[in-house]
Amino acid sequence: MTLGFVMLVHTAFDRAAQVARYWAARGCPVVIHVDKAVRPKDYKPFAEALRPDPNIRFCKRVSVEWGTWSLVEATQNGAQALLRNYPDVRHVYLASGACLPLRPVEELRAYLDDRPDTDFIESVTTDEVTWTIDGLEMERFTLRFPFSWRKQRRLFDGYVDLQRKLGLGRKVPDGISPHLGSQWWCLTRSTLEAILQAPDREQMDRYFRHVWIPDEAYFQTLARRYSGRIESRSLTLSKFDVQGKPHIFYDDHLQLLQRSDCFVARKIWPRANRLYDTFLGQAPDAAPRKEPNPARIDRLFSRSNLRRAEGRTGLISQGRLPAPHWDGTRTCAAYAVFSGFDDIYGDFDMWLARRIGGRVHGHLFHPARAEFAGGERVANGCISDNATLRDYRPEQFLTNLLWATRGERQSFQFGPGDIQDVRDFLARDPNATIVAVTGAWAVRLFRDQRDFSAIRSEAASLQKTELAFIQNLRATSTKARVTVWSLSEFLENPMERLQHMVELIMGHDPRRLTEVPELPDLTGFGRFLQTLRNEGMKPVTTGDIPPEYGERQ
Known part of the structure; x- marks a missing residue:
């Protein structure tokens, strides 16, 4: 039992249960955090159906909101429960209820067994980040964000502008260097325990509580503090559009996902029956294990993002016409x-x-x-x-x-x-x-x-x-x-x-x-x-x- 999973679930409970059972049946314990905002009539049947499985546990629930500390807190609760209840786990893999294994879990476990001391977490300094949206890079660590970006957007923007004008800011705690990266990581037990049991954890939690989108910064920063060996990449395939929203994979993406050789992908459409049937039903491959290679499909996603941003020459979406000052080519041919x-x-x-x-x-x-x-x-x-x-x-x-x-x-x-x-x-x-x-x-x-x-x-x-x-x-x-x-x-x-x-x-x-x-x-x-x-x-x-x-x- 060298691999365990923490799952963050808030919707599509039937699919989350299907994937959790798949991992648990193959000897990988799973701890599930369910958003506290989920209604009891949805939560209870889901929990009651999975509790009899000895490899599936539920952790303390919090109400989760995008871009806030609650996502880190939910992850902490799940990770602590997994480490406490399953002492044989050596790697902890963070996943969501919309994740789907693309390769048999036996291959992922063997891959990690070959790298017992390696932490897989995307962790990049703010100077090297190119994917952030709305211009907040280092400022997300030095300003305060008491308002919700989604629910209180005017207050959020106004307070950011006020802090800039008044020159207000926060000092980054000594001993850490801010890093950013994907929320979806796979950390060794030793690194994760060092983060969760650090003497100054209370101070770190208090600081990151007011960082914007801390789930992309908390573990990414602190892993640099404690890890002996980091591979700055995620083992989960996740692609984002020009607005920072995740691409959703459907049944017609089957061959595309197979070409990636990645172990897990998100975000999967809940009714993509063909994807779930194909990937959850496959047997381990006897051939030499392949290295995950999302670059194989990067070009396609780059073209997709470009197509969405610029459209096809001469073909304009009826729902999104160009602004009057737009000077691009308006038609497809002379x-x-x-x-x-x-x-x-x-x-x-x-x-x-x-x-x-x-x-x-x-x-x-x-x-x-x-x-x-x-x-x-x-x-x-x-x-x-x-x-x-x-x-x-x-x-x-x-x-x-x-x-x-x-x-x-x-x-x-x-x-x-x-x-x-x-x-x-x-x-x-x-x-x-x-x-x-x-x-x-x-x-x-x-x-x-x-x-x-x-x-x-x-x-x-x-x-x-x-x-x-x-x-x-x-x-x-x-x-x-x-x-x-x-x-x-x-x-x-x-x-x-x-x-x-x-x-x-x-x-x-x-x-x-x-x-x-x-x-x-x-x-x-x-x-x-x-x-x-x-x-x-x-x-x-x-x-x-x-x-x-x-x-x-």
Whole structure:
């Protein structure tokens, strides 16, 4: 009987009982501390079911709260009961009710028998700690923390700030050097007895009672005082996310846990039946014993934490949108936005699709519906053309469309007659290439046969919207590749403008365009613009197009 366990339990009692029985049946005594806050109707059946086992005992209970001295006190109670009742125990392993042995306990016992004088406890000086959250490293040892971080957060933060401003602090007791590390350790009997029976234990307990998160500092610091040999690592596999919360392992993590070669893992989901059945049912391996190697899966967890913090490029959680000032890449792939070309050329979409390939949509943000390529009503990813659905979250409509069609170039039209909520998003997206011909709406209105007063009113509205779009494109925050021509600049040399536009999308191509859309008949177009001016509407975004433009010679 060289190995014993102290278990801290506060929930999932059926799983805790299953693991405790597993260890006890294999000759490892277990002392269980149950949080005093647990209701009697939950505690009594759990205790009564396990008490008949001679290798399972219960210790004095305390009410446990995260980050407080109560966790250390519960551990002390369990360790003292284990050492007192089982004198043959040489190593004491601290575990929780959510822990699960990944390898047969016989292998763990043999591993410790080969290292009878070694303490396994992560113990790192505060100068070398890189995992602490909220900036409290050495300060957790020199300030006082009488308020609960979880239940009295404003008082906690306010009192920390007050102590900093007033220069208040506490002196670290002589004879110790503050260390931090994982709560889950495996200590030798001699080291643990030295800590619990130290002449100055009362002083040490009084000091650590006011350290923040003392369960990560008490044994980690005092083990350095008494241990003859420390391996600064935990034999328990525990992984944490970017917020300092433990990862929970589920059934689909089975192969991942097997690759780690660790002896114990936490935190296991209570209903992970496959994990419990697999690991508690395995026999000892006759092959040479393997060294625990959590580094094998560290890379996966690092990627997981990075994915959680930054997401996947172009795929944004609907429950956690980026802040307005966020400047990361907003979409998953490059795409092109054309403004004004379809007002000039009636068959621009078909010509563009033949020239650059991919999927060329119409006006995705048309007020009536999203004009998907080919007149489709539902695009990849079951994205509907319904305007109400699209306009609820227009930015996410676009990012979802690009994600669902990734691998295929996407292009679409966008003009002043479209829903404008997305224009700032387009301008700030590094994946967007925006090519605009301003004032092109005038060509469409030129062919309109309505009453001229209605045309003038629509022209004024379209130009006002377009000026706001141009302002977006010229803002210092713009990340998109932007090319803007006025209508007059475009009409000076349409072939060269179209050639430049294609090269922006496709990259430099030495081949020159041999086929371009046919310009409409613009006879009288200059006089039309002059008439707008005469009626009090000045078309500034069209550029300088004289009244005689388009007159037959």
